[in-house]
Every structure is written in structure tokens, then in C-alpha cells.
């Protein structure tokens with residue numbers, strides 16, 4: 007739960023409305039690209055992770071909507087992508103493709119009567135270069151979290167958080183491929199089930215979900231399971247993103263019966279926040295340092311839904327240190343009943359591994 011007392015009204019109402027609009031519009035661009043993704047839409051970055059025209063397009067749209075909706079606000083943006091590769095010789099065609107995707111999405115939406123040039127697109131992407139830090143306001147954006155899932159046709163998320171004086175105060179998570187109804191309801195699943203979930207939370211005000219296309223928001227909360235044998239756990243879909251030998255050893259120590267639910271992206275945080283599962287474990291391989299945009303939005307949605315998000319030492323995640331999280335030893339999200347046992351199993355498993 008949030009450390010702050012419940013406040014009367016939401017102190018970030020304008021920011022929340024702008025962030026929801028930005029994420030929903032960016033998600034529309036992503037959905038369009040995912041439907042017809044071509045090999046030529048996917049590039050490889052210097053760190054050999056993939057990036058697509060939709061990652062760039064989403065970053066441009068979020069930056070644009072925030073600028074339009076919050077014209078008098080003072081903030082910086084910490085976002086995953088930069089324009090370096092798009093400024094290289096031979097990238098002109100890709101840049102033109104991104105520019106037309108952005109302009110078509112703006113035109114179809116109809117909120118803004120404007121058209122961006124290629125230079126505008128590059129500048130909007132580079133608006134995300136901030137280092138963030140402990141003072142002032144910083145939007146934290148992952149324009150597509152789970153790019154590998156996006157390319158596969160699976161789960162991904164547009165993840166936007168707001169850092170205010172070093173603390174995440176707001177998060178919006180657009181998950182275009184996540185059913186709106188909890189997967190826990192066992193309704194058999196029907197083709198009429200609405201797909202596309204927009205999770206959001208503001209500090210002290212709880213967490214909610216609505217349809218990505220818009221619907222009445224519903225308050226959400228994490229599950230209340232207190233016996234680990236009844237719990238299920240989420241982990242990364244990609245084996246290279248989390249140590250499965252350790253997560254399975256933790257599950258065994260806890261007596262978890264259910265097999266792991268493997269899902270790409272911060273959709274895992276959204277699903278956990280509404281009780282689809284009880285535990286999220288992430289243990290990156292040695293040397294990997296977590297970035298703030300992979301956890302900011304998801305973590306506040308879980309904590310505002312009554313859950314807890316801790317690192318391997320049991321500390322809260324510290325988003326005030328810049329573009330990276332301070333710690334690289336793993337992340338646990340679960341409810342307050344299970345956290346002590348999960349943390350102990352996590353620490354025991356890591357000790358045994360030494």
C-alpha cells in the first residue's frame with residue numbers, strides 16, 4: 007500500500023488524464039503495426055535487443071500528447087529510445103515510415119490538427135534523453151515494453167510513469183493484447199471477450215483498469231492468497247531475461263503447485279495487480295542492470311492495488327538514481343501476506359546458488 011495517507015481528490019488529475027490519452031494513442035499505433043509487422047520494421051540496437059518502428063512511433067506520440075495536454079507543466083522525459091540509429095545513412099526510409107505512421111495515427115484520432123516532419127519526429131524521440139533523478143518531475147516511458155513479445159504477436163505494454171521528487175506518483179500501463187476480464191474468472195474465454203486493458207494508478211488513490219478503447223473504470227486489487235501452495239507466479243517469457251533455475255527453486259521452496267505463467271512485459275504487473283496471479287519473480291542474469299522504464303508504471307499499479315514490490319534485499323525500488331535502478335539482484339512483487347515467505351525463499355535460493 008502507498009505510504010501516503012489517502013488524499014481527498016487526486017492531486018495529479020490533469021497529469022493522469024494526459025498520460026491515459028498519450029498511452030491510448032500510442033497503443034493504437036502499436037496495434038496497427040503489430041497486425042502487419044514486417045521484417046523491415048524491426049531493427050537491432052547496439053545492445054542487440056530489437057527495436058521496431060512502433061517503439062519509435064509510440065515514443066513520439068506520448069511525447070507529443072504530454073506536450074499538447076500539459077503545456078504549462080515543467081518536466082523532463084526519461085524514455086528508452088533515442089534517435090541515433092535513425093540519423094544514420096540508410097535509415098531515411100525507416101524514418102519516413104515512422105513519420106507517416108505517427109501522422110496517420112494523429113489524423114485518425116482527430117484531436118490535433120497537425121502534421122510532423124521527419125525532424126520533428128527525431129526531436130520528439132530525443133526529448134526522452136533526460137537522466138531523471140531525485141528532484142523535479144520526470145515522465146518515465148517505455149514506448150513498447152516487451153518488444154520481443156510485440157514482434158512475436160504476444161503481450162507487450164506501453165508504460166508511462168511520473169516521478170515527482172524521486173517518487174513514482176502515477177503510472178499508466180496500456181496492454182493491447184491483455185483481456186479486460188481477469189484471466190482468473192475462468193469464464194471459458196469467448197471470442198466476444200474484450201481484449202485491451204488500460205491500467206492506471208495515482209499515489210494514495212488506488213489502482214484501476216478500463217478498456218483500452220474506453221469504458222467505466224474498475225478498482226482493482228491484488229489477490230488475498232496467504233498460503234503459497236495456492237499461489238501461481240509470473241515470470242518473463244524470454245528465458246534470457248530471468249533465471250528460471252532460481253525461480254523454479256523458489257517456487258519449490260514455497261510449495262507452489264502451479265506451473266509458472268510466462269508473459270512478456272509489464273503486463274505481468276497489471277495482471278498481478280488485479281489478482282490474475284499471486285507472485286511476480288524477476289531475477290536477471292549477472293551483469294544486467296534494470297532500467298527505470300521497465301518497472302515505474304507497473305510497480306505503482308501493484309502497490310496502489312494493495313501489493314508490494316521489493317528488491318532481493320527487501321527494499322523498495324529506488325527510481326531516483328537516474329535511468330537505472332540502483333540494484334541488480336532481482337525483483338519480487340506479491341501481496342503483503344506472501345511477501346515475507348517469498349523474500350525468504352528468494353534469498354535462500356540466491357545463497358544456495360553462490
Ligand SMILES: Nc1ncnc2c1ncn2[C@@H]1O[C@H](COP(=O)(O)OS(=O)(=O)O)[C@@H](OP(=O)(O)O)[C@H]1O
Pocket residue numbers: 055086148150151152153154155241242243244245246247248269270271272290291294297300
Ligand atoms: N538480458 C536481459 N535481462 C533482463 N531483462 C532484459 C534483458 N534484455 C532486455 N531486457 C529487458 O526486459 C524487458 C522485457 O520485459 P520482460 O523481461 O519482463 O518480458 S519478456 O522477457 O519479454 O517476457 C525489455 O524491455 P523492452 O526492451 O522495452 O522490450 C528489456 O528492457
Ligand SMILES: [Mg+2]
Pocket residue numbers: 055056086153
Ligand atoms: Mg527495448
Ligand SMILES: [Mg+2]
Pocket residue numbers: 148150151152299300
Ligand atoms: Mg522494457
Ligand SMILES: [Mg+2]
Pocket residue numbers: 061086148149150151152153
Ligand atoms: Mg521498450
